[in-house]
Amino acid sequence: MERNEDAVSPVIGVMLMIVVTVIIAAIVSGFASGMGDTQKAAPAAAIQCSIVKADVDNVVMTLKHVSGDSLKTADLRFYVSYVDSAGTPVQKRTQGVSAAGFTNSRGETVSAKIPYLTDVKVGDVGDDATNYGNFIWNPGQILTTGNAAGFKAITGLDASGVKIGDILSIKIVDTTSQKAVFDQDVRVQ
Numbered sequence: 416m417e418r419n420e421d422a423v424s425p426v427i428g429v430m431l432m433i434v435v436t437v438i439i440a441a442i443v444s445g446f447a448s449g450m451g452d453t454q455k456a457a458p459a460a461a462i463q464c465s466i467v468k469a470d471v472d473n474v475v476m477t478l479k480h481v482s483g484d485s486l487k488t489a490d491l492r493f494y495v496s497y498v499d500s501a502g503t504p505v506q507k508r509t510q511g512v513s514a515a516g517f518t519n520s521r522g523e524t525v526s527a528k529i530p531y532l533t534d535v536k537v538g539d540v541g542d543d544a545t546n547y548g549n550f551i552w553n554p555g556q557i558l559t560t561g562n563a564a565g566f567k568a569i570t571g572l573d574a575s576g577v578k579i580g581d582i583l584s585i586k587i588v589d590t591t592s593q594k595a596v597f598d599q600d601v602r603v604q
Contacts, residue, residue, distance in 0.1 A: 511547030
C-alpha cells in the first residue's frame with residue numbers, strides 16, 4: 416500500500432489562510448464596534464443656572480450643583496455664546512478668570528478666580544480654597560460671578576449692555592472626556 420500525500424500541503428495552506436482571515440476580521444470588527452474605545456465617560460450632574468440683572472450696573476450669574484457626581488473645577492471649561500447688539504454671534508471660552516472688586520466677610524477688597532465657590536465652610540471669597548480650579552464642586556454648592564466685573568470676565572458683556580430677557584447659551588465641558596456636563600440657554604431675569 417502506497418500513500419499519496421501530495422494534497423496535504425495545499426489543504427493545510429488553505430486552512431491557515433482561512434484562520435488568519437477570521438482573526439483579522441475579528442480584530443477589525445472589535446475596533447469598529449468600540450472595543451478599542453478608551454474615552455472616559457463625562458461626569459453626570461444636574462446644574463441650575465440663573466442670570467440676574469440686579470440694576471443697571473450689576474449682573475450676576477449663579478450656578479447651583481443640584482445633584483450628581485462631584486466635579487473637579489480644574490477640569491471644567493465654560494463656553495458662553497450669545498448674539499451681540501450688532502447681530503454678530505459671539506462665543507467666549509474660559510476656564511476660570513481672575514477678577515477684582517469683591518468684598519470678603521472682613522470687609523476687605525479682594526480678587527478672586529471666578530466663578531468662585533460661595534461655601535463659607537470651605538472659605539471666604541478670594542481665598543485659594545474658593546477660587547475656581549482649586550476645589551471639587553459638590554452637590555448643594557453654589558458658584559457665582561459675584562458682581563458685574565466677574566460677569567464680564569466670564570461672558571465678555573458689560574452690565575449696561577445686558578437687558579432682561581436676553582438669552583445666553585451656557586455650556587460647561589468636562590475637559591477629560593470632552594463632553595458637556597451642562598448645556599442650556601439661560602434667559603436674563
